Amino acid sequence: MVRHEVTVERESGDWGEGAEVLMRDLGCEVLDLKLRAEWEGCEVRVGVDVSLSDDERVREMNREWRGGGEATGVLSFSPYGEEDVRGLLGEGGVSEEVEQRLRGGQVLVLGDVVMSWSVLKRQSEELGISWEERGSWLLVHGFLHLLGYDHERGEEEAREMEFEEDDVRRRCGLWKEVKR
Numbered sequence: 728m729v730r731h732e733v734t735v736e737r738e739s740g741d742w743g744e745g746a747e748v749l750m751r752d753l754g755c756e757v758l759d760l761k762l763r764a765e766w767e768g769c770e771v772r773v774g775v776d777v778s779l780s781d782d783e784r785v786r787e788m789n790r791e792w793r794g795g796g797e798a799t800g801v802l803s804f805s806p807y808g809e810e811d812v813r814g815l816l817g818e819g820g821v822s823e824e825v826e827q828r829l830r831g832g833q834v835l836v837l838g839d840v841v842m843s844w845s846v847l848k849r850q851s852e853e854l855g856i857s858w859e860e861r862g863s864w865l866l867v868h869g870f871l872h873l874l875g876y877d878h879e880r881g882e883e884e885a886r887e888m889e890f891e892e893d894d895v896r897r898r899c900g901l902w903k904e905v906k907r
Contacts, residue, residue: 730771730772730773731754731755731758731759731772731773731774731775732772732773732774732775732834733750733751733754733755733758733774733775733776733777734751734774734775734776734777735747735750735751735754735777735778735779736776736777736778736779737779738778738779738780738781738784739779739780739781739784739844740779740780740781740843740844740845741844741848742779742844743858743859746779746862747779749859749862749863750777750779750842750862750866751777753863753866753867753899753901754775754777754840754866754870756899757866757867757870757871757895757899758773758775758837758870760895760898760899761870761871761874761895771829771835772829772832772833772834772835773834773835773836773837774834774835774836774837775836775837775838775839775840775870775873776836776838776839776840777839777840777841777842777866777869778839778840778841778842779842779844780841780842780843780844781843781844781845782798782843782844782845782846783798784841784843785798785799785802785841785842785843785846786798788802788841789802792804798843798845798846799843799846800842800843800846800847800850800861800865800868801840801841801842801843801865801866801868801869802840802841802869803838803839803840803841803869803870803872803873804838804839804840804841805837805838805872805873806836806838807825807837807838837873837874838873840866840869840870840873842862842865842866842869847861847862847865860901863896863899863901864892864896864901867892867895867896867899867901868888868892871888871891871892871895876888876891
């Protein structure tokens with residue numbers, strides 16, 4: 728059984744009522760969908776920390792950690808290498824350290840997701856959808872990065888990540904056809 732520990736902290740921004748609960752519940756659902764089959768029968772505990780922030784903080788983090796100079800809707804930071812994370816999904820194996828943590832009942836913190844309220848709000852208005860819909864979409868995107876998907880590693884991986892985003896959104900009941 729996969730157990731989730733998704734913590735959500737509102738750092739800044741004009742996040743709407745219930746944002747923390749929405750993001751926590753969706754985060755747990757995403758982790759369950761992506762990890763359940765691979766770890767069925769095992770007592771696995773995974774965690775993710777989500778920060779609801781603003782443009783200034785996200786811009787600063789993007790500059791410091793990724794070399795970007797602008798705010799973006801979501802950033803993800805994982806302490807693990809791609810092999811370990813993809814191994815969680817059954818694509819290869821995980822390192823001995825990760826295996827021991829998972830099988831030993833320790834919480835394996837997959838990483839952090841930081842979201843910008845201003846970018847999310849602007850994008851939701853441009854797309855003609857609610858902030859909750861756009862926030863859910865960005866959260867799925869951020870969690871998939873923590874699980875080893877990366878649209879910046881080439882066209883094939885971008886298509887794979889887009890397929891996974893759409894699949895997870897459909898399975899979570901969030902599907903709405905909108906322009907990307």
